[in-house]
Structure formats: C-alpha cells, structure tokens
Amino acid sequence: DLKRPIDEVRQQLSQYPVGTRVMLNGTLIVARDIAHAKIKEMMDNGEPLPEYMKTSPIYYAGPAKTPEGYASGSFGPTTAGRMDSYVDLFQSHGGSYITLAKGNRSKQVTDACKKHGGFYLGSIGGPAAILAKDSIKQVTCLAFPELGME
DSSP states (O other): OTTSOHHHHHHHHTTSOTTOOOOOOSOOEEOOHHHHHHHHHHHHTTOOOOTHHHHSOEEOEEEOOOOTTOSSSOEEEOBGGGGHHHHHHHHHTTOOOEEEEBSOOOHHHHHHHHHHTOEEEEOOSTTHHHHHHHTOOOOOOOSOGGGTTO
C-alpha cells in the first residue's frame, strides 16, 4: 500500500527476501533520464530534492500514446541502468528510496541501497498494456511539462 509513508513501505519491503513478488497499490512518480538530469541540475543550483521524490517510489517508465477513454497508454518499464548515476545522490538527500524498472542495476546502486536503505523492484515490460488498462487511474504532471511523457 503506497498510500502509507515511504518509511513504512521500506520497512515492509525489508521483511521480504530478494526475488519476492509484490503487488503495488498507490501513487508512483514516473521519471526517466532527462527528468533525473534536470532534478540533479536543480540540486547543483542549491535547490532541494523535490518532495515528490521523497514520498513515493520512482517508476522508470515510458508510456505510449493515450487512447480515448484511458488515463494512459501502455506504460512499460524502461531500463534502469540509465538512472544509476543518480541513485546515491538522491537517496543521500532523502529520496528515490524505492525504484521500479527493468534490467539489472550497477554495483553503485546496490551499494547506495545498502547504505541508505533503498530498494529496487524489478519489472518486466510484457504486461504494460494491461497495467494501463486495469491499473492506472490518473496521470498528473508534477514537473517539467516541456518533457511531455519523457
């Protein structure tokens, strides 16, 4: 239940062995490489990590065009490795503790997750259309509207 505070979600995840399948219900923040680069640039300029990066898991995903009557088009995970260089920085500032995507993560991410209590939830792309049809209720742009569905 992702409606709970992120620390409670992390505590629950810490009880499961690696490889445990979990079902998620609640809000996910969607951000990929360009959004991550913009957030890092903001931080480099003295701005804090955005609050939404601290309160919800981050889903590295890319949606397809939204069909009429749906909140989103097919919404599949993207390869996590492109965001690896941001994980330690974001976690050290209290965010990006739970990430969801496909593919392996680097030792840099494994080390950051161990150090900061983070989690990587691996996904597969196959059910992306069903996910959009059955599970996505609303899509709201929180930042960087110029990126579209980056």
